[in-house]
Amino acid sequence: MYQLETRAVAFLDILGFSDLTAQAEKEIVAQEKFEGLKTVIDSHVRWDNDRISSAVPDILKPSYLFISDSIILSVPMTSQKYDGLLIVAIKSIEIAHKVLEMGFLLRGGIAIGNVRHEPKxxxxxGYIEAYKLEQVVSAPRIVLSEEAEAHMRTATSSNSPLKDHGIWIEEDEHVRLDTLHPHYIRDIHQHGRIEHAFGQYRAHISMSLGHRDAKARGKWRAMRAQFNRALDLHRIDVTPIK
Known part of the structure; x- marks a missing residue:
């Protein structure tokens, strides 16, 4: 039987992954970078749920798929305490940090709708809407569908309004995630970790502003604007990119 349930689902695309794949067929350096990125994402997909608090029911832990340059994750919207949209949003931000730390950008869409998420x-x-939304997003952003945005404005998670979680940015016609929110950096509790991570981001962005491809340069210019905004918003002691 074709059983569906209401889930929050994110469709995320790693920008530049396809080009790296082509380069990896010819260059050893690209092969090493490809394997490193693949390992980081594959490890996240395989082991992320092991790091989630045991207080969160297993049914509410994200289901993942990692296919080529796309990461798909979804969570049921059935809990009275934990909100599936919030879980998907936070996990998407964590992935965005990991990807940028390796010099790649992330684009995506998050929707709420009927989904059947199998292991493979x-x-x-709901999945189709997230996919279509990702296809029309100007990079690099992760934006909410209209239904997801409406849910964010009215729902609560653990008695706290979703809209007050500080991870949403209203921009143009959409609400997008604050993918540079420092709270969701890996190993956040290490001393100086935030500044170190943003220093890496700064180096990747600055270097990529001279990319040979005009479209790629445009994407990195957009990330420069987001980076400088995040430094100011979160009071991070790193030099802005001119």
């Missing part, structure tokens, strides 16, 4: 496949209009 995913179906349903």
């Amino acid at each position: 496949n995913i179906f349903g209009t």
